[in-house]
Amino acid sequence: MMGKIINxxxxxxxxxxxxxKAFMKFLAVVLKYLPLLDLVSLNLYSSQRINPIISKLIFL
Structure with missing residues (x-):
């Protein structure tokens, strides 16, 4: 199915x-909100209570 779509x-x-065009729009949005996401992830990493949960999610 996926191969057919790619084809x-x-x-x-x-x-x-x-x-x-859709991909470029998506990239533009990502680049626009990247600093915001960066701040959120930094806040999550800095708080020690959520840190183990994140590391568990990353290394699943």
Whole structure:
């Protein structure tokens, strides 16, 4: 199923351009909110109560 979708994106120029536009918008949003996410993750890491939970989630 996933291969079919990827194949469709690769073959159809319209679909791939749409996909690229969506991806660029997503990247723009991520870059826009990256400092905010950075601050949130730093706050989470600095608080020792949540730190073990995060490390457990990361190393699952």
């Amino acid at each position: 469709f994106i690769m073959t159809s120029r319209k679909a791939s351009s749409f996909f690229m």
